[in-house]
Amino acid sequence: MFVSIDGGDGAGKSTQAALLCDWLRAGGREVVACRDPGSTRLGEAIRDLVLNRHDLQIDRMSEMLLYMAARAQLAEEVIRPALARGATVVSDRYLLANVVYQGHGGRLDVDTLWEVGRVATGGLLPDLCIVLDMPPEKAAARLNRRLDRMEQQGEEFHARVRQGFLDEAARQPGKIVVVDAAQSIDAVQGEIRSAVGRVLEEEGEGATGRGRSRN
Numbered sequence: 001m002f003v004s005i006d007g008g009d010g011a012g013k014s015t016q017a018a019l020l021c022d023w024l025r026a027g028g029r030e031v032v033a034c035r036d037p038g039s040t041r042l043g044e045a046i047r048d049l050v051l052n053r054h055d056l057q058i059d060r061m062s063e064m065l066l067y068m069a070a071r072a073q074l075a076e077e078v079i080r081p082a083l084a085r086g087a088t089v090v091s092d093r094y095l096l097a098n099v100v101y102q103g104h105g106g107r108l109d110v111d112t113l114w115e116v117g118r119v120a121t122g123g124l125l126p127d128l129c130i131v132l133d134m135p136p137e138k139a140a141a142r143l144n145r146r147l148d149r150m151e152q153q154g155e156e157f158h159a160r161v162r163q164g165f166l167d168e169a170a171r172q173p174g175k176i177v178v179v180d181a182a183q184s185i186d187a188v189q190g191e192i193r194s195a196v197g198r199v200l201e202e203e204g205e206g207a208t209g210r211g212r213s214r215n
Contacts, residue, residue, distance in 0.1 A: 001203065002083060002124075003196060004036075004094035007132030008162055009151045010139030011181040012188065016132065017092045019189045020196065024088055032082040035092040037070035040077045046070040051149050058149075064102040064113065068120040071095060075121045095121065096129050096168060096176065101150060104164025105157050128199045130192050131165045132181035139181075 005017045021031045037047040050058065050066050058066070071094070082089050095117040103110040118125075136158035140151075169176040177195045179188055 001128075001196075001199065002079065002089045002091070002126045003199075004091040004096065004126040004129045005132065005192070006093050006096050006100075006129055007165060007181060008134060008136055008139045008158060010142040011132035011134045012142075012185070013092050013132055015185060016130075016188055016192055017090055019185075020192055021090050023189075023193055024090070024196075030082075030085075030087040032078065032087050032089045033092075034074060034078050034089065036074055036094050036097070037067055038074070040070075040073045042073045043070040054149060060102055060106040060108055063106070064098060064108060064116070067098045067102070068116055071098070071117070072120040075124050079124060091126070094126055094129070096131075096165070100161055100164035100168060104167065105153065105161040110164075126175075127203075128195060129176045130195060131169055131176060131178045132188065133162070133165065133178050134181040136162055 003020070005013050005020070007013055017033065021033050024031045035047075037043045037050065046066050046069060049056070050063060074091075079089050079091070095114075098117060099110055099113045102108050103113045136155065140158070166178065169178045179191045179195075181188055183191075
């Protein structure tokens with residue numbers, strides 16, 4: 001099974017992903033946790049470039065393609081091998097983030113980004129994507145560190161990002177599940193586990209969850 005956790009900056013993705021991994025491991029599953037961009041040497045180098053290099057001008061198209069390159073490496077080096085041996089993969093962000101941030105937020109064509117993403121990943125998409133939803137101003141208040149390049153994009157940008165996540169969830173009900181991230185940590189995790197549990201039941205106890213492909 002392949003699960004991604006997404007949402008606006010400050011919504012609690014990393015915390016919820018870690019708790020989900022703990023729960024899945026307690027159930028006897030091998031779990032591989034990763035982050036996008038990141039989790040490979042190339043991915044971490046690109047992550048530093050697109051998020052922390054405030055001295056560089058990176059236009060939206062270049063930004064989008066850099067994220068896609070990191071994801072292509074992540075899919076081939078980490079996710080596919082894990083799924084092939086029957087492990088469960090939990091990714092902190094994946095293709096949906098690229099579509100929403102550079103598409104809805106950055107005004108690139110959304111359908112084109114989905115298609116580029118399918119090419120970059122060889123059609124490897126999560127079985128389930130959890131979107132942690134929270135008003136951007138509330139999420140921003142949780143960030144008590146220096147903001148990265150994407151976090152510094154401004155209120156209007158982040159409002160478009162939030163709406164983009166909701167729009168994409170409406171387009172893919174069941175595959176993209178929205179959870180109210182303003183709830184307590186335990187309540188949010190409970191909803192995530194319920195959504196993941198439903199997918200596991202559909203797969204059956206013996207399923208290895210090799211991810212889904214859309215060509």
